[in-house]
Amino acid sequence: MSLISTAVRSRGAVSSLALAASGIGIILQPRQAVSTLGLSSTSARGIAETRAGLGGTFAALGLWALVRRSRDANTAVGVTWLGAAALRLASLQIDQPETDATFWAYLAAELTFGLAGISA
Numbered sequence: 001m002s003l004i005s006t007a008v009r010s011r012g013a014v015s016s017l018a019l020a021a022s023g024i025g026i027i028l029q030p031r032q033a034v035s036t037l038g039l040s041s042t043s044a045r046g047i048a049e050t051r052a053g054l055g056g057t058f059a060a061l062g063l064w065a066l067v068r069r070s071r072d073a074n075t076a077v078g079v080t081w082l083g084a085a086a087l088r089l090a091s092l093q094i095d096q097p098e099t100d101a102t103f104w105a106y107l108a109a110e111l112t113f114g115l116a117g118i119s120a
């Protein structure tokens with residue numbers, strides 16, 4: 001395998017690992033995730049939905065892509081990240097959220113990991 005091919009695959013692995021780690025973090029600490037993301041959950045059901053819907057989805061897709069190690073899997077992870085970035089940008093107009101450093105850091109991460117995934 002050439003050095004360039006290895007580097008490209010590494011970008012895909014980093015993107016997938018970041019998505020999986022994000023999901024695992026949400027699974028393990030859903031209340032902290034809810035708080036960090038500015039979400040509100042007042043019930044055990046809301047926490048369960050956060051754990052399953054966000055954490056489970058991100059962890060499963062990221063881990064699947066790490067195991068699969070294919071261009072399509074990396075692209076799926078990259079498109080997931082870029083979809084989040086696109087909607088984060090659209091939300092500025094639609095929802096007009098209060099933005100802080102974390103809002104912009106998440107956007108930067110989504111763009112970085114998204115481009116890494118689709119370019120792998």
